[in-house]
Amino acid sequence: MADDSPEAPARALERAGKLKKQQQQEDVAVDVAALEEEDDRDDPQRVWARVQSNLEELTHLAQKRREGATRSRASIIEELAADLSSYYEFLRELVDLFLTIFSPHECVEFLDASVKPRPVVARCNTLKARRKDVAAALVKRGCTVEPLAAWSKVGLKINRSDVPVGATPEYLAGWYMLQSAASQCPVLALDPKPGERILELCAAPGGKSSYCAQLMKNQGVLIANDLKRDRHKATTANLHRLGVKIAAVVCQDGRAFPGVMGGFDRVLLDAPCTGLGVCARDPSIQGSRTVEDVKKIAHLQKELLLAAIDSCDAKKAGVVVYSTCSVSVEENEAVVQYALDKRSVKIVPSEALDFARPGFLRCGSRRFHPSMANARRFYPHTHNMDGFFVCKLRVLGKKDKKRKSRD
Ligand SMILES: C[S@@+](CC[C@H](N)C(=O)[O-])C[C@H]1O[C@@H](n2cnc3c(N)ncnc32)[C@H](O)[C@@H]1O
Numbered sequence: 001m002a003d004d005s006p007e008a009p010a011r012a013l014e015r016a017g018k019l020k021k022q023q024q025q026e027d028v029a030v031d032v033a034a035l036e037e038e039d040d041r042d043d044p045q046r047v048w049a050r051v052q053s054n055l056e057e058l059t060h061l062a063q064k065r066r067e068g069a070t071r072s073r074a075s076i077i078e079e080l081a082a083d084l085s086s087y088y089e090f091l092r093e094l095v096d097l098f099l100t101i102f103s104p105h106e107c108v109e110f111l112d113a114s115v116k117p118r119p120v121v122a123r124c125n126t127l128k129a130r131r132k133d134v135a136a137a138l139v140k141r142g143c144t145v146e147p148l149a150a151w152s153k154v155g156l157k158i159n160r161s162d163v164p165v166g167a168t169p170e171y172l173a174g175w176y177m178l179q180s181a182a183s184q185c186p187v188l189a190l191d192p193k194p195g196e197r198i199l200e201l202c203a204a205p206g207g208k209s210s211y212c213a214q215l216m217k218n219q220g221v222l223i224a225n226d227l228k229r230d231r232h233k234a235t236t237a238n239l240h241r242l243g244v245k246i247a248a249v250v251c252q253d254g255r256a257f258p259g260v261m262g263g264f265d266r267v268l269l270d271a272p273c274t275g276l277g278v279c280a281r282d283p284s285i286q287g288s289r290t291v292e293d294v295k296k297i298a299h300l301q302k303e304l305l306l307a308a309i310d311s312c313d314a315k316k317a318g319v320v321v322y323s324t325c326s327v328s329v330e331e332n333e334a335v336v337q338y339a340l341d342k343r344s345v346k347i348v349p350s351e352a353l354d355f356a357r358p359g360f361l362r363c364g365s366r367r368f369h370p371s372m373a374n375a376r377r378f379y380p381h382t383h384n385m386d387g388f389f390v391c392k393l394r395v396l397g398k399k400d401k402k403r404k405s406r407d
Contacts, residue, residue, distance in 0.1 A: 277387020
């Protein structure tokens with residue numbers, strides 16, 4: 001029966017008000033639940049647990065399918081990539097890129113090692129001191145040191161130090177340079193000899209150039225070139241401190257270098273790159289580098305590599321070493337393959353670097369020359385070194401080879 005008493009409108013209003021309030025409370029309750037759910041999903045512990053369970057599921061996918069599981073490999077990888085991106089704070093597109101290089105399990109190992117610092121390494125400068133003297137001086141200053149590795153005669157790993165090792169009197173006197181283990185490898189591949197003409201095309205701040213001068217025993221000619229004038233002060237200061245007497249510091253765009261000087265016995269191209277192998281040193285890389293950056297820089301790297309080859313003395317079968325501190329295939333194997341297609345060069349082994357992983361012969365739909373196995377890849381999770389790529393080329397003849405097929 002309809003309520004037509006005088007109080008009816010007031011009661012109806014009150015009822016409506018109560019209903020509205022109840023509805024609002026329910027809405028808030030729903031939102032809080034949704035937020036809690038979302039927070040829980042992003043909770044690092046839960047994300048990590050999901051990563052582990054997805055890796056487990058991928059390992060036993062066939063068996064799980066037989067037992068009735070219905071998730072596809074693609075959907076597991078999709079969730080894994082999203083979780084890895086949130087857990088390690090890498091852009092999602094970078095995680096996708098790493099998943100084209102590594103298996104899912106290895107990708108997790110790589111990311112985990114990538115965000116942890118690498119050991120501090122002193123490269124002893126044999127132009128001024130012996131390794132045992134450097135070691136003794138550092139120990140006296142409260143450092144704990146050990147030889148870097150069997151492949152290095154000059155590296156010292158500094159495990160603990162009570163003093164800033166970049167400011168000791170021995171450092172200032174040029175007895176050693178702080179240089180990561182991986183950074184020393186391109187120079188070992190180049191193998192410069194006393195009396196030779198050596199070019200480093202992208203040399204600032206001079207870490208690798210000074211190592212070249214050391215192996216050349218300060219005999220020969222060393223050109224340390226870099227595009228960026230503001231970086232030259234650091235190069236000059238380092239070369240001076242380390243007692244290098246054979247270097248000229250030059251400021252040219254490396255792409256135009258063959259028009260400036262040529263006829264070098266060996267050329268090192270330690271190319272500008274995205275730095276995807278050295279994220280621990282610069283954490284901003286993981287949240288800012290994009291796949292578009294990789295493409296752009298690969299274009300520059302190809303131009304620089306052709307210029308490095310053209311700066312060599314083709315008659316003397318010159319040597320070019322190409323290196324980057326990136327792990328992307330686009331900046332490494334693809335750049336070298338471009339040079340193989342455009343110039344008369346072949347990839348040769350870098351014997352000193354046998355311990356590292358071989359370059360890729362394929363990645364996704366890309367195929368590379370079989371000799372790419374002579375290139376070397378270094379990773380934080382396998383070698384406790386920066387992510388690096390090193391490839392040694394021998395120049396076979398004059399430029400502009402028009403290849404029809406890969407031989
Ligand atoms: C990876 S760093 C070189 C590090 C150096 N080899 C060392 O060991 O100390 C790359 C260098 O390339 C230089 N660079 C960038 N574009 C260049 C270009 N077009 N020509 C020459 N140098 C360039 C940058 O200024 C940067 O110093």
